[in-house]
Amino acid sequence: MKPRLKHSLVFLAYFALYSIPNMAQNKTITQKVDSLLNLMTLEEKVGQMNQYNGFWDVTGPVPEEGNAAIKYEHLKKGWVGSMLNVTGVENVRKLQKLVVEESRLGIPLIFGFDVIHGYKTVAPIPLAEAASWDLDAIKRSAQIAADEAAAVGINWTFAPMVDISRDARWGRVMEGAGEDTYLGMQIAKARVKGFQGDDLTSNNTIAACAKHFAGYGFAEAGRDYNTADFGTSTLFNTVLPPFKAAVDADVKTVMNGFNVLNGVPVTGDSYLQRDILKEKWGFDGFVISDWASIGELVPHGFAENLAQAAEIAANAGSDMDMEATAYVTHLADKVKAGKVSESHIDDAVRRILTVKYELGLFDDPYRYCNAQREKERLNHKEHHAGVLDMAKKSIVLLKNEGNLLPIKKNQPKIAVIGELANDNNSPLGSWRLGSDNNTAVSVLEGLKKFSSNITYARGPKVFDPEASFLNHVKINESDETGMDEAVALAKESDVVLIVLGEHGFQSGEGRSRTKLGLPGLQLKLLQEVYKVNKNAVLVLMNGRPLTLEWEAENIPAILETWQLGTQTGNAIAQVVFGDYNPSGKLPMTFPRSVGQVPIYYNHNSTGRPNPQPNVFWSHYSDEKNEPLFPFGYGLSYTTFAYSDLKIDTSDKNNIKVEVTVTNMGEREGEEVVQLYIHDKVASIVRPVKELKGFQKINLAPKASQKVQFNLTDKELGFYNNAYEFVVESGTFDIMVGTNSQLGLQGSFTLN
Numbered sequence: 001m002k003p004r005l006k007h008s009l010v011f012l013a014y015f016a017l018y019s020i021p022n023m024a025q026n027k028t029i030t031q032k033v034d035s036l037l038n039l040m041t042l043e044e045k046v047g048q049m050n051q052y053n054g055f056w057d058v059t060g061p062v063p064e065e066g067n068a069a070i071k072y073e074h075l076k077k078g079w080v081g082s083m084l085n086v087t088g089v090e091n092v093r094k095l096q097k098l099v100v101e102e103s104r105l106g107i108p109l110i111f112g113f114d115v116i117h118g119y120k121t122v123a124p125i126p127l128a129e130a131a132s133w134d135l136d137a138i139k140r141s142a143q144i145a146a147d148e149a150a151a152v153g154i155n156w157t158f159a160p161m162v163d164i165s166r167d168a169r170w171g172r173v174m175e176g177a178g179e180d181t182y183l184g185m186q187i188a189k190a191r192v193k194g195f196q197g198d199d200l201t202s203n204n205t206i207a208a209c210a211k212h213f214a215g216y217g218f219a220e221a222g223r224d225y226n227t228a229d230f231g232t233s234t235l236f237n238t239v240l241p242p243f244k245a246a247v248d249a250d251v252k253t254v255m256n257g258f259n260v261l262n263g264v265p266v267t268g269d270s271y272l273q274r275d276i277l278k279e280k281w282g283f284d285g286f287v288i289s290d291w292a293s294i295g296e297l298v299p300h301g302f303a304e305n306l307a308q309a310a311e312i313a314a315n316a317g318s319d320m321d322m323e324a325t326a327y328v329t330h331l332a333d334k335v336k337a338g339k340v341s342e343s344h345i346d347d348a349v350r351r352i353l354t355v356k357y358e359l360g361l362f363d364d365p366y367r368y369c370n371a372q373r374e375k376e377r378l379n380h381k382e383h384h385a386g387v388l389d390m391a392k393k394s395i396v397l398l399k400n401e402g403n404l405l406p407i408k409k410n411q412p413k414i415a416v417i418g419e420l421a422n423d424n425n426s427p428l429g430s431w432r433l434g435s436d437n438n439t440a441v442s443v444l445e446g447l448k449k450f451s452s453n454i455t456y457a458r459g460p461k462v463f464d465p466e467a468s469f470l471n472h473v474k475i476n477e478s479d480e481t482g483m484d485e486a487v488a489l490a491k492e493s494d495v496v497l498i499v500l501g502e503h504g505f506q507s508g509e510g511r512s513r514t515k516l517g518l519p520g521l522q523l524k525l526l527q528e529v530y531k532v533n534k535n536a537v538l539v540l541m542n543g544r545p546l547t548l549e550w551e552a553e554n555i556p557a558i559l560e561t562w563q564l565g566t567q568t569g570n571a572i573a574q575v576v577f578g579d580y581n582p583s584g585k586l587p588m589t590f591p592r593s594v595g596q597v598p599i600y601y602n603h604n605s606t607g608r609p610n611p612q613p614n615v616f617w618s619h620y621s622d623e624k625n626e627p628l629f630p631f632g633y634g635l636s637y638t639t640f641a642y643s644d645l646k647i648d649t650s651d652k653n654n655i656k657v658e659v660t661v662t663n664m665g666e667r668e669g670e671e672v673v674q675l676y677i678h679d680k681v682a683s684i685v686r687p688v689k690e691l692k693g694f695q696k697i698n699l700a701p702k703a704s705q706k707v708q709f710n711l712t713d714k715e716l717g718f719y720n721n722a723y724e725f726v727v728e729s730g731t732f733d734i735m736v737g738t739n740s741q742l743g744l745q746g747s748f749t750l751n
């Protein structure tokens with residue numbers, strides 16, 4: 001360790017930083033970075049690769065040595081490149097000032113935070129947003145999140161999570177875009193562009209982070225942090241493309257993950273991080289480890305100790321160490337011992353400094369620290385309007401027998417039942433660290449703005465009121481107090497809205513479940529209510545697909561509302577009373593039972609797909625193969641008819657598919673028109689169906705619209721096992737329709 005620097009050196013540092021790389025405005029960022037790099041000691045370089053958690057909020061287990069005194073010491077030495085979980089203009093300014101004024105070179109910190117779905121104004125959980133299939137609304141939602149985050153001093157969000165997942169048991173499905181790669185790619189781009197905008201230096205944009213590279217969404221048995229084990233074709237064709245889409249959209253950072261893939265923990269995987277991400281894709285931002293994932297190479301049995309873990313991760317291309325203290329403690333020694341080449345260190349630091357320059361932090365380290373802006377931007381009314389729009393578009397109508405929905409506002413007796421109906425906290429969902437508790441508009445509050453004929457009964461208690469981001473939610477499984485009152489109310493009402501589901505903190509990181517039914521006594525409550533009143537509307541709130549077989553069989557109307565954030569009640573009320581016609585489509589398959597999981601629409605065919613009189617075909621003896629609700633499924637208050645499918649193959653490089661969609665009903669509505677392909681015979685087995693295009697259209701009653709899609713090599717090709725993109729001749733079946741199971745079918749042949 002070096003002794004503390006004298007004033008003359010500090011002065012020199014100021015001169016160096018603010019005169020050499022900065023005043024020479026005509027220099028490119030690359031030149032500025034190189035000039036600065038030349039001034040840095042090895043320890044200072046390694047310092048840039050070190051990220052510490054702040055001293056307030058925690059989003060992971062804190063290592064013992066991560067105490068505040070050491071962190072302050074390191075900040076002053078310039079041994080910290082970034083902080084996470086430090087928010088608020090005052091806090092950010094304090095730490096930035098410490099580093100800029102007291103460290104030798106005064107290199108500003110970059111402040112990262114999990115801005116997953118909004119900051120103070122909370123948007124729907126990402127899985128819900130994905131259900132909108134509305135890329136403009138999703139982009140706008142990320143812009144709002146960035147605007148508020150930047151206003152509290154944050155420069156960098158750890159979002160979007162672009163992990164594809166087929167397993168509803170995994171709690172983090174709430175944070176992604178669901179099971180489909182194509183949809184996931186479009187959403188990844190929209191969210192990166194929303195966060196980063198066109199100008200990263202502006203005070204309402206922040207750097208984005210595509211995570212978790214790669215395969216984390218395939219955690220075995222849906223248990224968080226578990227090993228992932230899948231083949232090359234799935235890696236290349238399913239898991240990697242959303243990351244590639246984010247890189248193509250110029251995402252500034254990528255986070256690796258906790259999981260092992262093919263025996264290699266991804267944090268220590270140089271094939272993924274160096275060969276694919278940085279070399280093949282040309283990614284020029286930096287890679288951040290996940291929380292302590294470098295240290296976790298030790299329990300994985302991939303490194304003997306923290307020092308070796310630092311060596312492996314740095315050599316593998318992990319540029320910044322989140323809170324494992326591996327780099328700051330051991331990396332300089334590893335370089336001196338010749339175990340890590342200094343060129344790897346220089347490359348990592350160049351990447352990190354470049355992003356800091358791009359954010360404008362060298363021009364003004366306090367550019368995101370404006371107290372006035374902080375006051376004005378949080379909870380701005382435009383932000384509330386934006387997340388309300390996003391929320392109503394995220395709702396999926398799963399069933400509507402006899403057109404029970406929408407409900408008439410003047411219906412004399414409307415019963416609202418269920419603890420979640422009267423909850424201002426749970427609808428904010430998981431991962432909403434910047435928000436204040438209990439700030440969602442509850443369903444009850446929203447509904448009451450539309451009708452004064454509403455009476456509420458809670459039913460039995462479901463969730464522990466102390467539920468928080470750090471702990472599991474305790475569930476009442478036995479106390480039926482409240483059941484009788486709710487049933488009595490249902491009995492005397494014209495219609496019952498019953499709001500049931502998961503608590504917002506039952507999904508998210510570290511929250512895997514083996515049971516996917518309604519928690520606690522909620523199903524019993526629903527059954528008792530249904531016995532006395534058949535006009536029951538089930539309003540679901542959940543962060544993942546649930547198993548709802550009895551519910552889907554019996555309850556006439558079901559709305560999937562996920563967790564919709566700050567504007568939850570207002571959005572649901574607009575749909576329930578018909579001011580907004582629901583248009584969402586499921587981004588993940590809903591299973592009938594947990595035993596079917598992982599269940600997803602774009603699976604490969606087995607060799608025995610067809611029912612046989614005997615047992616020797618691919619099926620269950622106690623369950624159907626089909627899901628309860630398929631991917632892409634969602635109804636509207638109107639209906640749409642599909643006709644006139646045309647396939648024009650005159651240009652082999654651009655096959656045109658056209659379909660006519662007609663609104664058959666009496667009210668305006670939006671439809672997500674979906675195009676699926678199936679490459680019938682190929683050198684690698686292709687999925688039975690793959691989404692390759694979608695368009696969300698709005699149709700007036702009785703109006704028709706022609707919808708066109710183009711199929712080019714990009715849509716028709718795939719990656720072979722050598723990671724080469726190939727387009728093969730042969731026959732393709734196509735389907736254009738309203739969900740992954742229903743549509744007009746055709747085919748064409750590529751020669």
Ligand code: NOJ
Nearest residue numbers: 059060114158211290291
């Ligand atoms: C661990 C999570 O896996 C990651 O997604 C998150 O960004 C970090 N913790 C920081 O909170």
